[in-house]
Amino acid sequence: MVDRYLTVARAGVCESEIKRSRFRCALAPVASEEAAQEFVGRVRKEHAGASHNCFAYVIGPEGRLHRASDDGEPGGTAGTPMLQALLGREVRDTVAVVTRYYGGVQLGAGGLARAYGGAVTAALDEIGTVERRRLVLVTVTVDHQRAGRLENELRAAGHAVRGVAYAAAVTIDLGVPQADLPGFRSWLADATSGVAELTVGGSAYVTV
DSSP states (O other), rough: OOSSEEEESEEEEEEEETTTTEEEEEEOOOHEEEEEEHHHHHHHHHHTTEEEEEEEEESSSTOOOEEOOOSSSSSSHHHHHHHHHHHHHHHEEEEEEEEEOOSOOHHHHHHHHHHHHHHHHHHHHHHHHEEEEEEEEEEEEHHHHHHHHHHHHHHHOOOOEEEEESSSSEEEEEOOOOOGGGHHHHHHHTTTTOOOOOEEEEEEEEEO
């Protein structure tokens, strides 16, 4: 299992024009193949009058599940270069749909591949990516007096704070890399004079 991977930062659209054909690349982060197919369906419905709505998606931290479609373009000239753009940038849990409005000028197989792959690359550059890391999920329980300062120190140290809850005591949920867990225990004991409680749960991929 991989410890980290990249995904698109947010849903977004990037447009370009090549020889009068308009290429519109819609990107979105997705957590499953079902979500990817739903996104493709929404874009196709929105742009039902387009010449083509080609797609590619990569699902899972290791990228083992991936699909692509040329949607009527010559075989291998659209979906495959789109998929290669995602895989080449090591982007996972991401769907791309490139909508083409034909402008009347033939691009040829090589031109189409460059246009579709380039549309995805340009969209990734414009929208950006974020890193997701597999972290051990821990909960720190501390008194109200120390909670504010401790939360600030955790965030300043770059820890992925996932939530803070105030009750009789304060609980702070965060993620810690497995290799850093022993050191984090020691740091927490020093930072709170040994009064904070640490509960270790499972693990999850967390955006950092």
